[in-house]
């Protein structure tokens with residue numbers, strides 16, 4: 026028997042028999058042998074039996090029998106771990122077999138009498154909680170009936186007796202909820218079932234009182250009755266038990282919760298019908314969109330819907346004006362509209378888009394599939410939770426395997442509600458109409474979250490991140506590093522269906538990377554409309570910026586998108602110098618940035634004036650209008666490309682001219698969207714003096730790479746989590762319209778690929794110039810700086826001693842009896858750098874003193890004829906407060922000036938129409 030059992034054990038890889046049981050069985054055999062020797066007499070049961078019987082020689086036979094039988098009973102109980110519950114079970118079973126019909130109330134009352142002591146497991150009377158427990162009992166118990174019991178603190182055992190009878194149990198339970206139940210989970214877990222789901226599949230012969238034993242308070246320290254957790258528990262206990270109807274699904278809530286949770290797989294193998302007559306068809310490779318009049322039979326179908334149709338035979342790749350398309354005129358008009366709505370300029374472009382093989386193909390390594398390892402980890406998580414008495418499960422379908430992390434979904438379950446099955450008489454879990462188990466108590470998500478470090482310990486993970494709950498999913502996500510991590514190459518993202526679908530809609534689509542389930546994630550800069558990227562040094566910001574630039578360069582010609590780049594680090598974006606998309610060479614001097622931003626604001630204002638003159642609201646409207654005019658042969662409107670301003674290190678700019686840069690970035694961020702100007706700002710210093718409140722408020726879409734602390738994470742994405750990222754492109758992406766960030770492994774682009782891409786575009790400048798009949802040498806020069814985008818260095822020395830404002834500044838400081846930069850800014854209405862320069866000049870002239878201890882206000886030495894007004898300390902403090910307030914007002918006004926004073930409708934002049 027042992028041999029067979031051991032064989033089974035090794036086959037099933039689990040322990041079926043304990044050593045103590047083996048030992049017990051051996052002892053039992055010896056005892057039975059001894060008993061048979063005592064019964065049958067000497068020399069009948071063998072030599073061993075005679076040896077065993079030696080100690081009994083000379084004893085009365087009855088004593089020997091009683092002793093040996095007693096020993097047999099004791100050893101049996103220990104060997105098979107027989108408990109009182111087993112005895113009761115057998116008793117019930119026999120009773121049911123030989124019983125004479127249903128038991129009456131009398132019998133129930135009898136049982137009440139034989140119930141275990143009501144004092145069993147109760148807290149001592151001197152417990153500091155006893156008064157509160159008593160108060161809780163007062164609320165729930167019938168005071169008249171149980172007056173005597175109220176003398177004592179809450180007694181879990183009191184709830185056992187009524188629940189023994191299947192009939193009286195529900196009412197009794199409902200009335201006795203506040204009392205803390207007893208705990209004896211050994212029985213609960215000792216029955217060989219691994220999860221509550223097992224209970225759902227099999228019926229269990231467990232008596233009701235065994236379930237009544239469980240008590241969370243017993244295991245956890247949160248016993249304080251005034252603790253909100255316990256109040257909450259009491260509240261839950263008041264909810265009537267029994268089968269509940271499932272909650273009706275609120276579609277609005279559901280949609281809100283699942284929005285942005287996971288991108289739906291988009292099929293781009295098929296065509297998308299835009300209208301009855303026009304089909305948007307995916308172009309092979311990386312070619313632009315194809316528009317094709319639909320066959321007649323298809324066009325006859327009613328309705329104007331976007332729907333999928335079966336793929337048609339390939340059509341020639343053409344990106345031509347609708348006027349040039351030899352097709353029905355109605356179809357060509359619709360084509361033009363579709364082209365315009367797809368952001369495709371309606372003119373033939375002589376620029377060629379690069380082929381996808383400019384980028385490196387991903388290695389052939391396949392994504393890791395669900396493996397033994399993963400299953401073992403899932404079981405480990407579940408077992409760990411179970412060992413902490415947290416009822417939860419990890420299902421196979423809730424495991425997502427991403428390129429660098431694996432996410433396990435922990436579903437909080439709870440204690441199932443049990444009823445007696447009428448047929449078998451056993452306890453089975455209650456199920457609702459849809460077959461789901463109804464839980465008596467649910468596991469709190471916070472209890473799972475509290476085990477973050479314990480899970481990290483058992484999983485031996487470098488770092489784990491928990492997300493509760495995962496948006497749109499019924500589980501808590503535990504993300505651990507994937508040991509078989511792999512790079513996500515930009516090429517595989519750009520080749521994906523998702524990106525193909527996105528680039529049909531917008532020329533500013535960017536490939537972000539892959540999410541935790543390995544799904545490609547793309548973004549649309551036009552919708553963002555500005556992006557803030559932050560993270561510690563070496564976390565992957567520059568690679569992300571390169572991926573954004575490459576995504577644009579792979580799908581957009583200079584007619585579609587123009588770029589402005591600021592790279593104070595001087596080495597990150599230099600390779601893009603000379604590409605035709607650049608409006609001006611990459612700016613590496615901080616002093617030129619203010620000028621660049623001023624140019625951008627001027628361009629924005631110019632576009633606003635143009636749009637208001639034409640009666641369109643934004644760049645999209647302008648493009649539609651232009652497409653319409655082109656179909657009518659009117660070429661008066663010029664192409665307006667979108668402009669993307671990329672700033673690689675905001676901190677350097679904020680150090681140089683904080684107020685000017687902040688003001689201008691905010692102004693652009695607030696207003697530039699409609700004019701097609703977008704900002705991508707990166708910084709490795711996520712501190713509040715760089716990412717100020719104003720900048721954050723105006724740049725809603727953010728990406729956070731790994732940071733060093735939760736405070737930094739909060740500065741960037743308004744919540745912790747980024748400090749638990751892995752670095753090397755692991756990021757949290759927070760879209761403008763989502764409440765929670767999404768974890769993505771950023772697309773990787775090597776420097777060589779970026780170089781190849783830039784070279785591709787640089788080589789085209791000459792061909793393009795020849796195609797347009799321009800002198801290639803002149804074209805090369807032209808491509809460096811676009812007219813109107815020349816940048817000038819705003820030298821501090823610009824304001825010489827002869828500064829016209831110096832005299833007024835002198836007057837101001839004498840009048841106030843003190844001097845500060847912000848005072849001059851406010852009173853003279855100048856920028857920060859000019860005010861700072863004026864202060865320096867005043868100091869050089871000896872009118873004011875040096876700044877003391879880094880303070881802002883300086884003393885005035887030369888009071889002129891007026892003399893000082895003898896400010897007291899209190900006056901000084903008042904002044905500082907007034908000044909602070911004025912400074913904040915100024916910033917706010919500067920940022921929102923345009924909103925309150927929209928550009929006036931001035932007649933458009935010829936210059937503007939010639940853009």
Ligand SMILES: Nc1ncnc2c1ncn2[C@@H]1O[C@H](COP(=O)(O)OP(=O)(O)OP(=O)(O)O)[C@@H](O)[C@H]1O
Pocket residue numbers: 512513560561562563564565566567568569709753754755770771772773774
């Ligand atoms: N998406 C990615 N996939 C794989 N590795 C990456 C990814 N992004 C970055 N890395 C790795 O991290 C290194 C540092 O990246 P990167 O230069 O972009 O950091 P950074 O945040 O710009 O740092 P700094 O602020 O110092 O410039 C890269 O050389 C690369 O090896």
